[in-house]
Structure formats: C-alpha cells, structure tokens
Amino acid sequence: MTTSDGITLVEAITQALAYELSANPNLVVFGEDIGANGGVFRATAGLQQRFGADRVLDTPLAESMLAGIAVGMAAQGLKPVLEIQFMGFVYPAFDEIVNHISRLRNRTRGRLSCPMVIRIPCGGGIHAPEHHSESTEAIFAHTPGLRVVIAASPVRAYGLLLGAMRSNDPVIFLEPIRLYRKTKQIVPDNGIALPIDKCFLLREGSHVTLISWGASTHETLTAAEKLSQQGIEAEVIDVASIKPLDMDTILQSVEKTGRCVIIHEAPRTCGVGAEIAAQLAEKALTSLQAPILRVTGYDTVMPLYRLEYEYIPSEQRIVDAVQQVMAFG
C-alpha cells in the first residue's frame, strides 16, 4: 500500500489493521458497516474481502452490543478490535466500557481480562452532521483501567494502532476525522509498533512548551512556525497517549523552557489539559516562569458545521496565548 507519495492517516489505519490481522490469528475486527462497505470512513476498506467474513464482521446496529460482546470475546482469548462510527455514538456503549471492560481484570484479580481496541473517529472539521464531531477523550481518561491513545499523523497512527492491538489492556483508540485525509506520509508496513505510554517530540525549542494531541497538533505546529519568525522557539509535544500520561517527557520539556501552553479541541473544564496543568503545578512549580495557559474548545456543545472552526482552537489563538506567556514577568 506504500506509494511514493505516501498514505493518508486513514490508510495507515487500514494498513495496521491488515498487518495485525495477518500476524495475530486471534484478532477479530467488527463493527457497523465495516465489512462489505469498508467502514463509514473506509478505514477497513478491503479487509473483509481479504481476510474473510469470520475475521472482519459486520454487526447489527447496537453499540452497547459491540462493547458487550467484546468483553466475552476478549475473556475467551480473542483480540476484539471494534469500530464505533463516530464519537457521538459511543455513549450507548458506556455501561459496558466503564462497568466491565475497564474493570474485568481487577474484579477477577487477573483471572479474566479485556485486552481490546475500541477505535473511535473523533473531533470536528469535516462539516459532518450533528453528533459526528465530539472530542470526549477526558471521559475515558477519567475511567480507571482504560488506556486512551490518539493518533495525529499517518506514521504515528500506524505504529500506535499496532501498539494498541498488542497491548494487554483495553485501549480507546481515537482517530481525528479531520486528519484522516489531510496529509500523506511514507508509512513502511514493517509491523513495528510505537509505545502507547510515551509522548512524541514534534519540534524542539527552548522558549516555551506547546502540549497538544490529535488534530490540534497541526495548528500547534503551524503556530510554532509563525512564532519562530518572531524569534520564539516553541517545543511541540504530541501527547499521543492520554492515559496513562507520559509526564516525564512533559516535565523535562517544561523544566527546560519554563513556559507552557496546552492546546486541545475538547471542552476546557475537566479536560485532559487541566490534569497536565495540575501535575505541572505539583511537580514543576519552581521551573515555571509564567502561568500555564490552555487553548481549548469551549464549554459549549460542539456547534453545527457553520461555526465549527469558531470552536476548534485556531493557530491565532495559540500564537496569542504563547505571546501572553512570553510577556509574563
């Protein structure tokens, strides 16, 4: 699938799924419209034709069912990889995710467990209908027992998804829909997984640390380039694994720069940015030369698409926040 121009993020997802379907006979991919249709975003395109209808299964339309049967399948030693069509449709599955998937290992003292991957397209930016553009990663991150991973480039999507599929824990794997076809990268189909407990340093800089994940990493990177023209060198971190958090990498950077802005598309209150800021306050207060600022989605309902880019944190908001922390003190 690797071409000279590279592949998109969604193609990288397909490539990772195909690799692991070949490598792991216990892995089963299932969800709504993922078989013959190849998924609403085409993330599973061609997989059923290639691996058969007993490895790539079209299911009835019921999200609690998807998550609930995954519990039984995982306990029997299969590796369920299921797709929820959009983040706004995951709520019916919450009971199973929060009450069972995240808890089975603990409540049976390790006798049974739920290693699985729940893939969920997330975020806005593609003019989708209502309920198709949510960013609710914090709800999952707040749930003990889950891992939460979010992809931000084709290369990282491939490696992180492989890492998620090889994890012995349940992983919520988030795929920002506005990155699905945004850029292409060469993604060697080498089966090498990326760690799902580490941040990625996207850009080095000494003046300020910009912490982001998912689609917002793109505005964060372009903001960093703008700032560079003004003589401000920003270090940019893609958190990638939201739970558990790699605070070591984040701390190392903030201790170096002394300034920090956190950027995420999700609503502000109790967002993952609040957790990172709190941990920085606990562990790096003496290194901080300015208050930590957050540039986030608002505490509003994600608007319908005419206003969605008023909601999604813009490059300008990031640049302004950085200038504010640089001007402090």
Added chain:
Amino acid sequence: MHSLDYTLTNNLITHHEIFMQQLTAQFSIYYSQFLNEKGELTQPLPDFAQDPSVLVPLYEMMVLTRAFDSKATMLQRTGKLGTYPSSYGQEAISVAIGSAMQPTDVFAGYYREYGAHFQRGVKMEEILLYWGGDEQGSNFAECKEDFPHCVPIATQVLHATGIATAMKLRKQPRCAVTICGDGATSEGDFYEAINLAGVWKLPIVYLINNNQWAISVPLKLQTACQTLAQKGIAAGIPGEQVDGNDIIAVRAALDKALDRARRGEGPSLIEALTYRLGDHTTADDARRYRDENEVNSAKQKEPIKRLQKFLVAQNLWDEVKEKNLLTHCQQQVEKAVQAYENRPHSSVSEMFDYMYAQLPNELAEQREIALAYSKENK
C-alpha cells in the same frame, strides 16, 4: 401443556379502517411442566429424570443451595456479610443450569445462581468473599472461564453472547449459558444480545428467571407482553416457558436448547416461571410493596418440596436420608463459612496491581501513598 397463540399482523387492524391484510407470520409459545406443586407427574418423565442417580443429586443440590442461602442471609443479619441477594425459592433454575452444562461450556449469570456455581466448581467460600466485600471472591480457583457475579442488569447477557461468538468463530463444540431476571428483559442489552445471537446463530442458551418482581416492580408494570419467552420471537429465536419451580422441566428445556446449540442450530430462550420468596436483597423489605398473601400462596409451589414428595412416592427418598442430607449440607456450609472468615483480606496493593497488565508510573506513585497511609502499616 397449554399454548398461547397470537398473530402480530392482526393486531395492526385499527378501529377506523378495515382493509384486506394477509397473515405473514404466526407464533406460538409453549409452556411445560412435569411435576406439579403436589409432586405429581403431569406428563411422562423425560429420559434423564428416569435415572435416580441423576434425579436424586438434583434434589440434594437444591437443598444444599437453600442451606447456603439461609446461612448467607444469617451472616448478613449478624454483620458478617455485606448486602446479599437470596435465591430462596428459585433453586430449581440454578441447579438445573449447573447440571445441564458441560464443564467446557461457559456460564455468565447475574447474581442468584448459587446452585449453578457450586456445580461449576465455584466454592461457597468464594461467593461469600464476593458479598463479603473482597474481589478475591471473583477469582474462582477451580472455574477459570465462567464470569463473576454481574450487578449491572442485563450486561452479562452480552458477555455470554461474546463468549458464544468466540466459540462459534473457533468452531468449538461448546456453548455459553446466561440468565437474567424478568426486569432485565426491559434493558436494551437483553434485546441487543438475543438479536445478534439470532443473526449469527450463536451457540448460546438464554434463560430468564421470571420471579415476578424486579425489586418492587411487578411483572405487569414491567411489560405488556403476555410472556417473556415471546421476546425471543422478536429476535428470531425460539422461546418457551417452563415451570421454573419444576427442576425436571427446567432441565429438560435446557437439555433441548443445549443440544440445539451444539448442533449448530443456534440460540434459544427459556423463560422459567418462579417466585422470589425472599426480599430482593438483604437491603430490601418487600413488605413495603408486596402482599403477604401472594408470598404465602407462592410458597406452596416452591421447588424443593415438590421434588421431595415425588422422590418419597417413588421410594427414592425417606426421613433418614433427609436427616443425613441436612446434616451434611450444614457441615459443608459451616466449613465454607470458616474458610471465608479465615481468608486473609485483599491487600491494599491489590487495589492497584490488577488495574493494568503492568502498573503505570502514575498508579505506582498512588500505590505508594495508599501503602504509606494504610492500616496495614499501623
């Protein structure tokens, strides 16, 4: 046997307009019973029940289950156990499940199936540990694949459906068995599960313990359905009713459903009609919402007495055997209580140790705090 026939299409005719319609589907729900409440046969015994070496142990297991249940309730009353849901009066269903299943089958029940658990290798001590507030109780030492007790209503029905999916995908000759209460059939998970099992022809048996009460809500406020068995029809799977206080009827229906599943013919739904003679749990007082007369009349139909009468009439049981059995059950239960009381509590570290396959740094830090403040160190 009586049957209940109804047609779906005819119900669609309105008062205002009558137009020509064709009958497109028609269903029947059958009810079966072998032993009535007086212990008399209402039809010839199925083959398995003609063998005393099968029938007598079913009786003994029901008596043991009730002995355990009454002891557990006592333990709660004396502060030695947390909230406990009794299986009083519903023993036939769980004992039939445990006896009908093969060891390689997998059971995912809710929380009133002690008779099934005992036969599946779950220890009494483990059940007490669970209701006694310790996760060790769900780490069954000798029953590795069965699911632990499940409190969120109807969620277990999906877990069993997933287990059956795994069995089917791997082409194993095994079955999953699950059970839920009458109230659980109002949950979406119940319908989502049976619907999928119908489409995928999964090797699974769904049972409903219809004990007439979902905490304080009686069946008539739960559903307008004439039977719960007919909910299977909506999912395209066969549903039938049995007298859930007649262990022979429950077991016969289970045998048939398990055979069908093992032959690759798909899922079945069995509604077992019984009555919750006790409170919902020890935290409940059913006198607030339930007529004592109803309970007293239901007591006349309970499952143990009727099988005892039948066995006595067949010269398979007598007073001496009964006395010995009660003594034996008492001893077994007391032994389990001792083991429960002597079992060391879960350590504080165990709160953390099983959250993930490997303990993340953040949790390791929190574990240090918990250990430093723990009573274990005082």
